[in-house]
Amino acid sequence: MIPKISKETTLLDKTEELSGEKIFSCHKCGKCSAGCPVGTLMDVRPHQVIELVQANDWSVLESRTIWLCASCFQCATRCPKDVDLTRVMEALRLLVLRENFDHIRISEISKEELRELPPVALVSNFRKCTG
Amino acid sequence: MTEDIKTRMIKVYIMGREYEVPEGLTIMKAMEYAGYRFIRGAGCRAGFCGACGTIFRKKDEYKFRTALACQTPAEDGMYLTELPFVPANKAEYELEELTSEPSIIVSLYPEIARCVSCNTCTKACPQDLQVMDYIQASLRGDINQAAELSFDCLQCGLCAARCPADIVHYHVGQLARRVYGKYVLPRSQHLKERNDEIKAGAFDQEMEKLTAMGLEQLKKLYTERDIEK
Amino acid sequence: MKIPYYPGCTLKTTAKPFEDTTKAVSEVLGIELLEMPRWNCCGTVYSLASDDLMHQLAPIRNLIRVQDMGYDRVTTLCSMCYNTLEQANQLVKGDPEKLEKMNSFMDQEKDYTGGVTVVHYLTLLKEMGFDSLPVKNPLKGLTVVPYYGCLLLRPEEISIDNPERPTIMAELLAALGATVVDHPYKLECCGSYHTVDYKEVVCEKTYHILSSARKRGAEAVVLSCPLCEFNLDFRQKDLEQELAPMPILYFSQLLAVSLGLFDALGFDQHYVDPEPLLKEKGLLR
Incomplete structure (x- = not known):
């Protein structure tokens, strides 16, 4: 989904504002993608996310990638240019969630699963995936 | 009505509209004084039933306040309304x-x-x-x-x-x-024991005696009963 | 040593053995854990958006409660709680304007002054010296791998050790007499909260982490995070690939075993029961 805010600002500006990161500092070494524990499962690889934001391409918000990132901070720790991609991913998720959009439907999680899952899983998931 | 007992009037704003109401009324009574009639959002009028949730702001204060309309005095300059109901889904369970x-x-x-x-x-x-x-x-x-x-x-x-x-x-x-x-909560052991006694008929005789008594006799028995200190 | 203890929600539910064994161990070590009388969930994941203060209220409110207890340190066991509390702490310590805004919003609490430090329990143990642990029942013959996961070590500012080459848990386990082997996935994310929405991702991570540990000769995996524990332990039942059951243990459980404290191990709350392995090694009584 492309948020309403796209009419008022560019993806690059809004992402930099929310994340506090300088997106053009990236020099595309690819370390983020190489180290990402879920990188191989992503439709857009982490370094490509940066490229799409640089190009103001809102379609990045429709990727599976921004939801698959679980904020493990591996990319942030290894980036030679100090671009915290973890924060960039969070900013992109929030652009969607702040439209009052939930990425997951809480009501669709079965009672059996809810009884088994630890509170820490539910709290973290709902914080990252519901608006 | 003489001058000295004349009630002071205050201004309140109910759903944005200004009304003059006597000082000292609750929010609920103030709204009724102003002409509103509650079909929903009023119940026991004594602070127990929770039907009259209300939202308001006081004069010169930024805070958004909440209270029970039947328990809260209306104040001069208040902006107020009542909430007839708060939608809330209830989980289904046995x-x-x-x-x-x-x-x-x-x-x-x-x-x-x-x-x-x-x-x-x-x-x-x-x-x-x-x-x-x-x-x-x-x-x-x-x-x-x-x-x-x-x-x-x-x-x-x-x-x-x-x-x-x-x-x-x-x-x-x-x-x-x-x-x-x-x-x-632990089950009460005494209750269980007493229930068992009743079921076993331990009080049957006494009950029969009581049911056979006349009203006056019962009254006398009641007033003369031992009261545990 | 007296120190306030922040439990966290999961330590009271699925990770109860983590708390119980730590309490038993602390008693022996002379660490008086003062469980916070009032606390709330820390939020579990630190909010990363520059304009989001609402999600920082939960961790900071807990730090206010520590302050109310009259202490300047608080310890916690869960990696996620540690991470969230300390990241939020560092945020407000470095940004007085944000702290002021949050203090004024939390108008029913005393102001937070930024004077509290969050210390992970492993750090407390390290401060005391692993070699000084009164080990009675050394973990001889038990081969383990430490699994750090993400949030004890990253981001770097809150890391309890070298974020790329941590040794803290390996040192502890070696001091307890276990054989410690290294493995390449010790820092790898387990898939975290995707255990709710992308279970298959967590299963894949679990398989890779555990099969790699197995290849290195590990008989058990040792960790400090209740979510990692759930994922690496309970998701073993959802794996599509063949994998011999791998016991997953909290470091505090092995610490308790090595100190001869067998009463509160809580092995019945695991999916893969670690008891047969520890019995086979002659470590349980």
Whole structure:
């Protein structure tokens, strides 16, 4: 989904504002993608996310990638240019969630699963995936 | 009416419109004085039923306040209205099929995991309950604490109306109290023993004697009974 | 030593053995854990958006409660709680304007002054010296791998050790007499909260982490995070690939075993029961 805010600002500006990161500092070494524990499962690889934001391409918000990132901070720790991609991913998720959009439907999680899952899983998931 | 007992009038704004009402009325009475008639949003008028949740702001104050309309005096310059109802989904469950395991509440109200601990619910509660704390207790499976902290809840729903995480606190508290009552609270041993005695017929003879008595005789027996100190 | 203890929600539910064994161990070590009388969920994941203060209220409110207890340190066991509390702490310590805004919003609490430090329990143990642990029942013959996961070590500012080459848990386990082997996935994320929405991702991570540990000769995996524990332990039942059951243990459970404290191990709350392995090694009584 492309948020309403796209009419008022560019993806690059809004992402930099929310994340506090300088997106053009990236020099595309690819370390983020190489180290990402879920990188191989992503439709857009982490370094490509940066490229799409640089190009103001809102379609990045429709990727599976921004939801698959679980904020493990591996990319942030290894980036030679100090671009915290973890924060960039969070900013992109929030652009969607702040439209009052939930990425997951809480009501669709079965009672059996809810009884088994630890509170820490539910709290973290709902914080990252519901608006 | 003589001059010296004349009631002072105050100005209130009900749903934005200015009215003059006598000082000293509750918000509920002030609205009725102004001509409103409650079909919903009024019940016991004594602060027990929780039907009259109300939202208002006071003069020269930024705070958004909540209270029970039947218990709160209207003040000069108040902006107010009543909430007839706070929409809140209620989980469906059979109490008989539940357990007191720690995940039981979150499995029926998973949205409590969205609590951000802003404490707005606690500030909204007209009963001065620690609402946020009982939601937090529910999340960590502390059913005893959730039940105890929510014990005086009137189900007015003001907490749920104010929550940024869309939690329906008062239903959560009610579930905690039900689970607590059914599965946690120890069964009274005395009650069980007495029930067994009754079933075994230990009091049958005495009951027969009582039912055979006339009204005057019963009254006499009642007034002369031993009162345990 | 007296120190306030922040439990966290999961330590009261699925990770109860983590708390119980730590309490038993602390008693022997002379660490008096003062469980916070009032606390709320920390939020579990630190909010990363520059304009989001609402999600920082939960961790900071807990730090206010520590302050109310009259202490300047608080310890916690869960990696996620540690991470969230300390990241939020560092945020407000470095940004007085944000702290002021949050203090004024939390008008029913005393102001937070930024004077609290969050210390992970492993750090407390390290401060005391692993070599000084009164080990009675050395973990001889038990081969383990430490699994750090993400949030004890990253981001770097809150890391309890070298974020790329941590040794803290390996040192502890070696001091307890275990054989410690290294493995390449010790820092790899387990898939975290995707155990709710992308279970298959967590299963894949679990398989890779555990099969790699197995290849290195590990008989058990040792960790400090209740979510990692759930994922690596309970998701073993959802794996599509063949994998011999791998016991997953909290470091505190092995610490308790090595100190001869067998009463509160809580092995019945695991999916893969670690008891047969520890019995086979002659470590349980």
